[in-house]
């Protein structure tokens with residue numbers, strides 16, 4: 383089935399189970415082939431120059447990457463998608479596509495830190511200036527728009543502290559000034575937020591996280607609407623940053639179960655977040671689906687679910703004791719692993735480093751511990767967290 387003849391009335395799990403590959407197109411095999419390719423042969427010299435052969439070279443796409451990209455297009459409602467070798471590559475591709483020397487870029491201050499590194503370390507060298515803005519700015523972003531502002535980059539919720547953004551309000555202002563809008567939609571996945579329906583032009587995913595889902599793959603996707611797609615496709619070809627065939631295949635495999643995995647991540651994370659709100663030693667829980675969270679109303683208005691990662695703020699006001707307490711919490715954990723990234727089946731914890739923030743400043747109450755709630759049993763995870771809190775209290 384192609385994306386045009388698939389009823390959009392089907393539920394999301396039905397679409398996840400069947401999108402991207404038509405078994406009839408490959409001898410009835412349920413899954414698409416993993417095509418390892420640089421060279422593609424042409425039948426004759428005329429076809430070589432005619433450009434009407436579907437596949438021409440490995441970097442430009444294969445049946446395997448097409449299967450993944452088509453599945454993502456169905457979920458995002460996008461005109462086109464490309465798969466790149468990491469989530470970070472997915473964040474930077476739209477910047478390279480939309481910006482030129484002398485242009486100005488607006489980036490939310492609660493952005494994924496390596497995105498900030500790219501702006502300071504690479505874009506600045508090419509004469510592109512970045513201004514950071516308050517995640518709560520909404521339509522107020524109008525005051526930061528300049529005649530040379532070409533792109534507004536959003537991330538909702540923000541990394542580590544989960545600030546929500548009024549995406550439709552920002553998109554309306556950006557478009558009125560002729561700028562494009564990109565979003566790092568990794569937290570929600572297209573199942574829980576569909577950015578292109580809310581005015582965003584380019585939606586990117588660290589598909590390393592929930593789509594791949596098993597902490598064993600690095601991959602990113604960039605999906606664009608009709609306006610932004612030609613520049614994304616052109617820039618992708620110029621850079622040659624194509625995802626590998628095995629990674630593309632495994633990510634499509636991950637998508638098949640993403641709906642049920644996310645439902646479980648959502649339920650477990652919310653149960654734990656709610657319990658932590660009243661736990662001694664916890665000053666605050668940063669989770670958009672909690673009624674107590676400042677951005678909750680925006681989350682409720684625009685999102686249709688929450689995923690498995692949120693943060694707690696430990697109650698340690700004295701800055702001199704924050705690191706020791708945070709480390710005591712982490713070192714007492716037996717099920718949660720200490721490690722970066724998230725979206726896999728296993729639980730993880732990190733002490734978030736927020737030292738690069740200039741506007742969305744770190745909470746004053748204490749250190750921020752980010753928790754990725756995996757697919758383990760909630761009762762076991764709660765015992766582990768209580769063990770961590772007890773260790774932090776006595777440290």
Ligand SMILES: *Cc1c(COP(=O)(O)O)cnc(C)c1O
Nearest residue numbers: 468469470494568588590600601
């Ligand atoms: C992890 C992450 C990325 C980067 O993904 P990698 O595949 O690890 O490069 C980008 N954005 C967000 C919000 C992330 O959490």
